[in-house]
Amino acid sequence: MSVCTSRSEQALALHLVTLTQAGLPLVDDPWAWLAEQLQLSVEATLALLKGLQADGAIRRIAAVPNHYRLGYRFNGMTVWDVDDAQMPRLGRLIGAQPFVSHCYRRPRNGSWPYNLFAMVHGRSATEIDSYREHLRYLLGDACRADEMLVSSRILKKTGVRLPSTALDQGA
């Protein structure tokens, strides 16, 4: 959080993280609630949020659905062995597909030949199969091999959460 130059600003930002990381309360004015907790004016609180967002410490401020509970129970980690020279263009193209939630370039590694990862989500096995086909079509000859790894079980899934002790350390 490099936007926070002074120690007290950093403490404030950490306090904001611990207050909001599990979600805002569903009250008429959640930012006024946050301002009260932070002992700031609403204007200063909104400015702090916008500053953290501009700095990249906040990725987005949004309503985050649980896609699984909305019926999107199928996900596939598609992995692709893509020509390195074409990666910048193709990575962006794949990442821009509306059914892709994450798209990363990762290193090849010994027995692991795949350098492009794209997560696809759908409501049926057929649906995610069709997304994979579409990605294969988009990559064309630039792709030498691919696989789709479907999840058989979620064993652990938690957002990265700062422990509340981080607040004490920051203060």
Added chain:
Amino acid sequence: MPVHSLERRLIERFQHGMPVCAEPYREMAQQLDCSQDQLIACLQQMAERGRLSRIGPVFEHRHAGASTLAALAVPAERLQQVAARISQFPEVNHNYAREHHYNLWFVLTGPDRPHLQQVLDELEADTGLTPLDLPMLTAYRIDLGFALAEAP
């Protein structure tokens, strides 16, 4: 489970971003042509049914540390036990069984790269299995949500 139309419109409109202004739910309700009460009731209902993960800031914790995607090829009869061991690490925030030779996939997050290396080494010593270590090189899309396809 059909997605109620206000719920659908709410997700499509605001999963990438919501207004950062005083009384944001009022502004959101205006954009969706409903009342603030209806909007809050919809969010409440979604939350109660587990359909809303949360509303508010999504933090970029990568700024503060390091992370990597790791995988293990675990013999089927040991999968349960190894998975439980992996999930115990506080550095592990996602752990999925996947149908592949590499059948256990997890994300490690920590303060810096040496810390992650230490966890990977510990893990290998514990399980006798060598993890694939696949840190992100470039992000082309990061969890911005995805479009809901038209209901079938």
